[in-house]
Structure formats: C-alpha cells, structure tokens
Amino acid sequence: MSIHVRRDFIGLVAVAMCAMLAVAGCTLLRERERHNSASVVDFLYPNTKDPVVTPGVPLLALPLRVGIAFVPNSGSASPVLTEQRKMALMQQVADYFQKYPYVKSIEVIPSPYLKPRGGFANLDQIRTMYGVDVIALVSYDQVQFTDQGVLSLTYWTIVGAYVIPGEKNDTQTMLDTVVIDVKSRKMLFRAPGTDRVTGRATLVNASEQLRADSAASFDAAARQMIGNLDQQLALFKDKVKEHPDEYQVVRTPGYQGGAGGGSVDAYWLAVTGMVAGLALWLRRRP
Amino acid sequence: MRSCAVPPWTLLVCAVAALAQFVPAIGADLIYDRFAIESGQWWRLLSGSLVHLSMRHCVYDGLALLVVGSVAEQRGGRDLGILYLVAGLAVGLAIFLWEPQITTFGGLSGIVTATLVYLCLTGCFEGGKLRWLWGGALLLAAVKLALEFWLRASWLVASGDEHFVAVPASHLAGAGMAVLLYAVKSSMLRQMDATSGLRGIRRLRTGGV
Numbered sequence: 001m002s003i004h005v006r007r008d009f010i011g012l013v014a015v016a017m018c019a020m021l022a023v024a025g026c027t028l029l030r031e032r033e034r035h036n037s038a039s040v041v042d043f044l045y046p047n048t049k050d051p052v053v054t055p056g057v058p059l060l061a062l063p064l065r066v067g068i069a070f071v072p073n074s075g076s077a078s079p080v081l082t083e084q085r086k087m088a089l090m091q092q093v094a095d096y097f098q099k100y101p102y103v104k105s106i107e108v109i110p111s112p113y114l115k116p117r118g119g120f121a122n123l124d125q126i127r128t129m130y131g132v133d134v135i136a137l138v139s140y141d142q143v144q145f146t147d148q149g150v151l152s153l154t155y156w157t158i159v160g161a162y163v164i165p166g167e168k169n170d171t172q173t174m175l176d177t178v179v180i181d182v183k184s185r186k187m188l189f190r191a192p193g194t195d196r197v198t199g200r201a202t203l204v205n206a207s208e209q210l211r212a213d214s215a216a217s218f219d220a221a222a223r224q225m226i227g228n229l230d231q232q233l234a235l236f237k238d239k240v241k242e243h244p245d246e247y248q249v250v251r252t253p254g255y256q257g258g259a260g261g262g263s264v265d266a267y268w269l270a271v272t273g274m275v276a277g278l279a280l281w282l283r284r285r286p
Numbered sequence: 287m288r289s290c291a292v293p294p295w296t297l298l299v300c301a302v303a304a305l306a307q308f309v310p311a312i313g314a315d316l317i318y319d320r321f322a323i324e325s326g327q328w329w330r331l332l333s334g335s336l337v338h339l340s341m342r343h344c345v346y347d348g349l350a351l352l353v354v355g356s357v358a359e360q361r362g363g364r365d366l367g368i369l370y371l372v373a374g375l376a377v378g379l380a381i382f383l384w385e386p387q388i389t390t391f392g393g394l395s396g397i398v399t400a401t402l403v404y405l406c407l408t409g410c411f412e413g414g415k416l417r418w419l420w421g422g423a424l425l426l427a428a429v430k431l432a433l434e435f436w437l438r439a440s441w442l443v444a445s446g447d448e449h450f451v452a453v454p455a456s457h458l459a460g461a462g463m464a465v466l467l468y469a470v471k472s473s474m475l476r477q478m479d480a481t482s483g484l485r486g487i488r489r490l491r492t493g494g495v
Contacts, residue, residue, distance in 0.1 A: 100387055260381065260385065260388035260390070260391045260450055260451050260452070260453035260456075261338075261339050261343055261391070261392055261393045261395075261450040261451070261452065261453065262335065262347070262377065262391070262392070262393030262394065262395035262396045262453055262456035262457065263343055263346065263347065263393055263395055263452060264346045264347045264349075264350040264393075264394075264395045264398055265346070267430050268350055268395065268398065268399075268402075268430065269346065269349070269350055271402065271423060271426050271427060271430065272350045272353050272354040272398065272402055273353065274423060274426075275354060275357070275402060275405060275406065275420075275423045276353045276354060276356075276357045278409075278419055278420070278423065279357040279360075279361055279405070279409075280357070282416065283360075283361075
C-alpha cells in the first residue's frame, strides 16, 4: 500500500469516527424534563365557562377548626408524591398550626377525599364531612431537568454507564399553601416555599437519584413554606385588625384567644403536698 | 437560719393574686398583655403571674403557693421575697421572648415551681440522712417539667374546661431561676465562710483570739 493510499484511509477512518461521535453526541447529550404539578386554580375553578366566584365576607368563629389537604394532581403524569409523603408533609403544616390557641382542631384530609377539578362543591363536602371552618390547600409544582455532560461519552464503554456520573440533574420545586374560608369562598392568606437541588448521577441510577432529589427538594420547600406561614399569618392578623369590614371575627363563649396559663394541676399539688409533709415531718422529728 | 412564724412574702403574693381575681380592674392592669408590654407597660412582665384566667386556675395556683411557700418560709427561707420577684420576672421574660403567640398570660405556677425547686435544693444540700427524700421530690418535679414539654399540656388545661393553653416555659423559667438563685446564694456563703476562715487563721498567726 502506497503512502498516499494509507493517508487517505487514515483520513477516512478519522472522518467516519468524528461523524459517529457527532451522531452519538447528539443522541446522548439530549435534555430530558419531568414536570409534575397540582394547581389550586385548576382545582377550584375547573370550568372556565362558569362565572367568576365572588367571595363574601368571611365570618371567622374563634377558635377555628382547620382542615388541610393536598390539591389532587390534575395532569396525567405519574405523581411524584406518594400518599404517605403527602400525609407527612401535611402533618408538618398541621403541627405548625396546632401551637396557636385560636386553632381548635386540625384535620389532615387524605387525598382520595378530593376529586380532581372538584371545585368549591368538593370543598363544601369536605366542610360537612370533617366539620372544618377553613381549609389549607397545599399545591405543588416540580420540574426536573436531566442533561448529559461530556462525561456521558464514557457510556460507550458500558462500564462508564455504571460508574461515571455523566447525568446532571436539576430539580426545582414550589410548594404553596392557600388558606381558604370555605363558606365565603375567600382566600385568607397564602404562603409559598421554593427550593432547587442540583446533583449528578450515573446513567444506571439516574432515576433513583431523581427520586431522592425530588424528595429532598420537597422537604426543603416545605421547611421554607412553614417559615413563610408564620410571616403571612402575622400579616393576616394585622389585615383583619385594619379592615374589620372585610373580615368578621367572633369569639365562641369561653374562648380566650392567645391566652396561656401557668397552671398547677393535680400532679403539682401532689408534689407540693408531699414536700410540705416531708418538711413538717422533719421539723417534728427529734 | 431563723424561721418565720407567719410567712409574710407568701401571704402577700397570695393576697395580691386574690385581689386581682376579685377586682377585675386591678387584674386588667396587672395581667401579662403582650401588646401593652410592647407599648411600654413593662411592669406586666412581673405582675402577670399574679393574675389568673379562671377561679379554678386561681384556687389551684394559690393553694399550691400557700402550702409550699409557707413551708419554705418556715424553714428559714427569709430571702423568698427575692425568689418570688426574680422568678416572676423570669416567667414574664421567658414568655415574651419564647412564646410570641401568647398574647395574654396569667398564673402563679411558675413561682410555685421556683419555690418548690428552691426548697428541694435547700433540703438536698443541707445534709442529713434523709436528703434523698428531697432529691426524690426534685426528680418528680423534673419529670413533670419534661412531661409538660413533651405533651405540651397540663392536666388542668387538658380537662377541657379551661380556655387557655398550658405554657410549660413558665415552669421551666421558674425552676431555672430557683437553681440560679440557689447557686448564687451558695457561692456567696462559701466566699463568706472562706473569708471568715482566713481572718481566723490571721488572728491565730498574729496571736489574736
């Protein structure tokens, strides 16, 4: 084989390899996206032909009975939040509300009780079933992007797909709690929580890593949302005081809002009695 | 230590608590009211403990203080007035700083807890064969405090008839202040003992009696 022929052959092989890598790169270096959401607007206002619901003046009878529920997933995508995770997240919010004296009870409502696009008619059913005055609806929106970096070229070696983290994951989450007075259809206040998680994974454990990122991002967003609930609730209390024409607050008989007592109960009385008895006995001892 | 036949501090505190209960105008001026404190009525931090939110609340707290306070004063606790003062202030400050959602507070139980803990500490460290009995009472108080924080409730409040939430922070503040006051008092006594001991040694060296 002459030198010219050999050069041509090597050149041809090089061009072919470049073309192959380019095609492979186009195939591998693609972006994937997973979007999952449950929207309050979709749930409350499912039919755009209906006239807009005009809210009335809410009558808040303290102490309040509060319900908390996750808005049903409206899309066809497989839900990222299992019922167990939803209950755990709702319990966190419920624990937050529980500390307030003007909250009498908190009912965590399982997802099957809410129908997709159920609207206020569904909320009325929940109000009757659970006997709640206001309901906190938790909605979410999570987008996960997966990009393949240059390292993903090592997937061609098969082993690379198992050991080289060529997948770049980006998870963005928003959780939002909207507190609604069911009877008047009025939104009282809302508090959002957002989070972003980025990470890398190998091709083989990419979906597992995405699930872990999803859960971690939901947890972080929930923490931020609970912090925001405190601020928004304080602002709402100010709003109620400033605009008494927009919100009516009544106190049920015997209710002392925000009242705390340092109380001696039977246990303390028993201990104090015991200590007093001990002191008197010691005094009389010879 | 010299004991008091009549427990003056305890009777004074119980009398003011009863007055605040039976004369609503006085109670209204003394009660812990967060908004009033924020607007400058700082005395409510101290006086809030003297006001009660129901008759039963007042009877339980007053009875407990009458029993444990009388015993403490009869055992020689002449500085109990200081304990009542600092414990009341500590309770008010603790609620103001740690319980911002509590807008109204009342109850002597923080002071009762402080007195109980102070009495038990005195019994424990006075010596004697029966100090373990005082230690046992102290342990029971600690268990109660832990239970209150764990369950976030008091049995009186949990009975459902009282329309206020239990505030375990008030008991913790009272107990903490009793421990602090006892530690300060013991330290001062030790210093005084040491000083008087040194004087004695100096007198011996210089030939004095």
